[in-house]
Amino acid sequence: MTDLVPAATTAAALPAPVGPNVDFRVLGPLEVVGDDGRPREVGTHKQRMLLNILVLAEGRPVPAATLIDRIWGDAPPAEALGALQVYVSNLRRALEPGRRPRARSRLLTFGLAGYRLAVDPRQLDVTRFLDLVAEAEQAADPTAVERAATRALRLWRGEPYADLAGQEYLTAALAHLTEARERVRELRVSAVIGQNRHHEVVGELEALTHEHPLRERLWALRALALYRCGRQGEALDALRTARRILADELGIDPCDELRDLERDILRQAPHLRPDRTRPTPGPATVSGRVIAGRRAELASLDHLLDEASAGQPGFALITGEPGIGKTRLAEEVAAQARKRGHGVAIARCPAAARAPDFWPWTHLLRQLIPSLTAPDGRLITGADPEETEFRMYENTARQLTAAASQRPVLVVLDDLHWADPSSLRLLSHLAQTFTDSGVTVVATARDCTTPAGALTDTFEALARRRALRLPLTGLTLPELAQLAPADTPEDDLRSLHDRTAGNPFFATELIDHRPVGSARAIPPGVRDVVLSRISRLPRPTADLLRLAATTGGEFDLAQVARVAGLSLGAALDRLEPAMTAALITERSPGCFGFAHAVVQETLTEGMSSLRRNCLNPEIAQPISPWKNTITSNGTTLASHPHHPAVPTMNTSRARRPDLVSRYHCRRPGGPG
Numbered sequence: 001m002t003d004l005v006p007a008a009t010t011a012a013a014l015p016a017p018v019g020p021n022v023d024f025r026v027l028g029p030l031e032v033v034g035d036d037g038r039p040r041e042v043g044t045h046k047q048r049m050l051l052n053i054l055v056l057a058e059g060r061p062v063p064a065a066t067l068i069d070r071i072w073g074d075a076p077p078a079e080a081l082g083a084l085q086v087y088v089s090n091l092r093r094a095l096e097p098g099r100r101p102r103a104r105s106r107l108l109t110f111g112l113a114g115y116r117l118a119v120d121p122r123q124l125d126v127t128r129f130l131d132l133v134a135e136a137e138q139a140a141d142p143t144a145v146e147r148a149a150t151r152a153l154r155l156w157r158g159e160p161y162a163d164l165a166g167q168e169y170l171t172a173a174l175a176h177l178t179e180a181r182e183r184v185r186e187l188r189v190s191a192v193i194g195q196n197r198h199h200e201v202v203g204e205l206e207a208l209t210h211e212h213p214l215r216e217r218l219w220a221l222r223a224l225a226l227y228r229c230g231r232q233g234e235a236l237d238a239l240r241t242a243r244r245i246l247a248d249e250l251g252i253d254p255c256d257e258l259r260d261l262e263r264d265i266l267r268q269a270p271h272l273r274p275d276r277t278r279p280t281p282g283p284a285t286v287s288g289r290v291i292a293g294r295r296a297e298l299a300s301l302d303h304l305l306d307e308a309s310a311g312q313p314g315f316a317l318i319t320g321e322p323g324i325g326k327t328r329l330a331e332e333v334a335a336q337a338r339k340r341g342h343g344v345a346i347a348r349c350p351a352a353a354r355a356p357d358f359w360p361w362t363h364l365l366r367q368l369i370p371s372l373t374a375p376d377g378r379l380i381t382g383a384d385p386e387e388t389e390f391r392m393y394e395n396t397a398r399q400l401t402a403a404a405s406q407r408p409v410l411v412v413l414d415d416l417h418w419a420d421p422s423s424l425r426l427l428s429h430l431a432q433t434f435t436d437s438g439v440t441v442v443a444t445a446r447d448c449t450t451p452a453g454a455l456t457d458t459f460e461a462l463a464r465r466r467a468l469r470l471p472l473t474g475l476t477l478p479e480l481a482q483l484a485p486a487d488t489p490e491d492d493l494r495s496l497h498d499r500t501a502g503n504p505f506f507a508t509e510l511i512d513h514r515p516v517g518s519a520r521a522i523p524p525g526v527r528d529v530v531l532s533r534i535s536r537l538p539r540p541t542a543d544l545l546r547l548a549a550t551t552g553g554e555f556d557l558a559q560v561a562r563v564a565g566l567s568l569g570a571a572l573d574r575l576e577p578a579m580t581a582a583l584i585t586e587r588s589p590g591c592f593g594f595a596h597a598v599v600q601e602t603l604t605e606g607m608s609s610l611r612r613n614c615l616n617p618e619i620a621q622p623i624s625p626w627k628n629t630i631t632s633n634g635t636t637l638a639s640h641p642h643h644p645a646v647p648t649m650n651t652s653r654a655r656r657p658d659l660v661s662r663y664h665c666r667r668p669g670g671p672g
Helices: 045-056 064-072 080-095 125-138 142-154 168-194 202-211 216-228 232-250 256-266 295-309 326-340 359-368 385-406 421-433 454-464 477-481 490-500 504-513 524-535 539-549 557-564 568-580 597-604 609-615 657-663
Strands: 023-025 031-033 108-111 114-117 314-320 343-348 409-414 439-446 468-471 554-556 584-588 591-594 628-630 636-638
Touching: 023 125, 045 064, 045 080, 045 114, 064 080, 064 114, 080 108, 125 142, 125 168, 142 168, 142 504, 168 202, 168 216, 202 216, 216 232, 216 256, 232 256, 295 314, 295 326, 295 409, 295 439, 295 468, 314 326, 314 454, 326 343, 326 409, 326 439, 343 359, 343 385, 359 385, 359 409, 359 421, 385 409, 385 421, 385 439, 421 439, 421 454, 477 490, 490 504, 490 597, 504 524, 524 539, 524 597, 539 557, 539 568, 539 597, 554 557, 557 568, 568 584, 591 597
Parallel strands: 314 439, 314 468, 343 409, 409 439
Antiparallel strands: 023 031, 108 114, 554 591, 584 591, 628 636
16 A cells, blocks of 8 residues: 655655646645635545545555545445546546546546646645755754744644544654644744743743643743743743653653753753843844835834933834734834843733733733732732722833833833723823833834724824834835745746735735745635634625625726615725725725735635626626716716716715715816
């Protein structure tokens, strides 16, 4: 029988692709994406099993007898061979929809040795994953290790070969991949600690040690990260927990690494301290990812750090759409602050609606002053809620001032748009009252959501404080080129820029997940982000967006309104939440476009041409825009010869009078 354990062969060592450029993703539920960027439906469960087995063979032929045994086990049907041939035929049609009838398949081939999936190894996410793991293991610099490890982990979507779950023949391959994943997770957190960003991985290491309590390396990393955060007692407690688990589960003592680390923590060995002399990654490599452009923004933030060194507080607000690089820019200024010797604390506001009051500030203060840790998770208590909140304001100001008396301090509040109202009011209070301490506060927030409530008040308080405001836009083409491999053709770079409008997250996802030879695939990460943003829109808005997406990247509002059976005012009313969310923009009067091509592509992904025509038979074949003429008696006429007039807009319902006015033509003799 054919050996189905993944071969230790890299993509570079295997032959060039034979079949069409189709991307096979098995690090999670099976996904097949064609070179047109659209998913391929591969049919029934047994057909999915067949394709998984062929992917598992990594281009090696698998005999029909082996396939039958793998699919049906000990109870194959009487006509198993015939059923297998039907499955193969169905898969060939699904994978090569453009293949002529009776033409030989170039993707799923058959020979004397059996059936074979003729693909370039780089078309398999498994191969790309293992190559990146090897790259991380071989890299010498922590930033290069983190970059490769992060890219590898982004490919992992769930249980590998999920359609083969429970099959005995999968055991070896699954163990091989799972072990590789755990190694690369260890490599990533170790690289982060090696860059003096230990505070970022304390929570992650706690979860990892609970998930894998017998992996001693994880316990060592957790204890080291805790110690470098100033939490010596917790570091020793983690090592004692590891010792107890190893004794109870395996009857063994900890390894030398854990014993030596415990001894060094007890005597506070100098080599355990963060290496303040190690160069912090510059603008090209932060958090394992390239950060391109943003020189002017970095210079402005660097000036705030200068002021903090001189004892002057400063505030900055970084805004932009999701994926534009707000967090990445904040991480870079944090790296620069550490390089200067500043104290740094970073907290991300949780999206969960039930997060406790002051949640991000509690985490910030604990990073700066570990002695503040309390069993109940609160920093202060009090009977009167209003008095308690004001006391929290004053207490936080005093603690920050105390921390800054030792050295300048930078605090970063990420995702401010998700902060609880109490945390927002605290930031407003600091913006209004902080005057003479070396504290820099940097916050990030999306600008695609209309501020409301406490967020509006916080933005106003920051504006009154003359806080540095940094609205981020898309990268230029030369800047975007810094994210791509050096040998990327110019045409591919232009296509990438056109599709993403310079959004770094979208661009990086497309670079990392693009199938070989495919320029139109939508990576899962991009799809998830876009669909998440769409899901927050009102249902009528999302439905109208899908209708508009059938036209391509731009659409004529009057045309879409007519097909949807809406007045112009009603259509504009429905699209306003999408404009507020920065999903669409007005390109010219009456003409709108999607902010990124990947948004339009995601909305129509998997939608067949028949479905598009059924949804919108007129827009699917775009017609020339028409203009309305209002006669002297108020009657609306359509100048397009084949369509009736568009219903007159109900301006009383429209929320954007500035846009509504553009659709009213001047009456003869009316105002000019």
